[in-house]
Amino acid sequence: MPKLTEQPIDSQQLLCAVQTTQAGAVILFLGTVREFTNQRQTLALDYEAFAPMAIAEMERIEAEAREKWVLAKIETIHRLGHLTLGEISVGVAVSAPHRDAAFAAGQYIIDELKRRVPIWKKENWSDGSQEWVHP
């Protein structure tokens, strides 16, 4: 189930939420705030969302994944607000009877999330400048 949160993402809670004896495979993806991008140093990121649409789009992505692969449970969560180095910005957990489905679905969900879900990040560079990230 998709969620947005202003609080730190708890990876253990994500894993617990998708755990089931129906599944032989669990995949967890975590996106974290990385220090360097093309030699430029990040201090922090600010995330903003169009929340109702972000949730609706994440629900559509989860439903698409369930159509493509046999899955047990899915959790998708994105952090909003101010994140410092190393913090988790996004978490995707998928359980499935078989690992190929878990990997493929996990990658599909994070790829589509980054492509479609209305969330934006602003870089806080080490030189003091700020910059919206636009792919």
Place this chain on the structure above:
Amino acid sequence: MPKLTEQPIDSQQLLCAVQTTQAGAVILFLGTVREFTNQRQTLALDYEAFAPMAIAEMERIEAEAREKWVLAKIETIHRLGHLTLGEISVGVAVSAPHRDAAFAAGQYIIDELKRRVPIWKKENWSDGSQEWVHP
């Protein structure tokens, strides 16, 4: 770094071990004891290893993954002994600057582990029978 253990696998410890501000992506794969395989019900699994070769082979697999993709840290751990339903049999954690590398390396490591690492499992079926699993 590869490990074998008789103790329950701690997923949080795996995630912590690969965490670094160099990485923007973390993948965790967990294999768990699944209840049903082709309608047959599993009660438990017993895992046995040729330990020194298992560690050596896991080290070779990690080294191969590092040659193929730009990765930060890798943890590979396999449980041995008697495992009941839902318990974690294997864990692979990979951190990388970019998520495609993390996903690809995680899948490569678990695929090769299952193909090459000298570990064997014996099914304890619900009808009381035991059976070595041979692919």
Place this chain on the structure above:
Amino acid sequence: MNSTMIHEQVVDVQLFALARELTNVARVLLEVPVEGRPVTIADVQHALMTRFPRLASLGSKLLFAVGTQYADENTVVQPGEPVACFPPVSGG
């Protein structure tokens, strides 16, 4: 005969991220001229660019949604339906 003929449709538009910062506006009730056919996203976009010329720097990169669904320039905006306008997304 038709004394209540409508010449404008008021569209509730939310702006996000750089679109919000360029305009200093998070939400605007935009008066979109009605030209004898249903209002579309193209009409909303035209009215928005006229009202906020600084959005031109995002130009054709701007994305639109009607309600919580992506829309293209031909998507009809029914009276009362909210619209969102934002730059390419960068979550994750």
Place this chain on the structure above:
Amino acid sequence: MNSTMIHEQVVDVQLFALARELTNVARVLLEVPVEGRPVTIADVQHALMTRFPRLASLGSKLLFAVGTQYADENTVVQPGEPVACFPPVSGG
């Protein structure tokens, strides 16, 4: 002239999983006949099947390692090198 001519090489063989259960042996010092050339895995396998006919049920599926590296039938087993013999792996 060569009074110390060796006719057998003793090979330390460990067995795992079903190979261990079929033989009831986890480790055996196997006497492998030497035929004027280095002992290979094929020789070890032949000696092992002769000693433990029940391994035939695993037949060509049996895998071998010298030390901690996979070996094929042509791999040479130097005196003192340990060998492992096991069924297809099923970890994970």
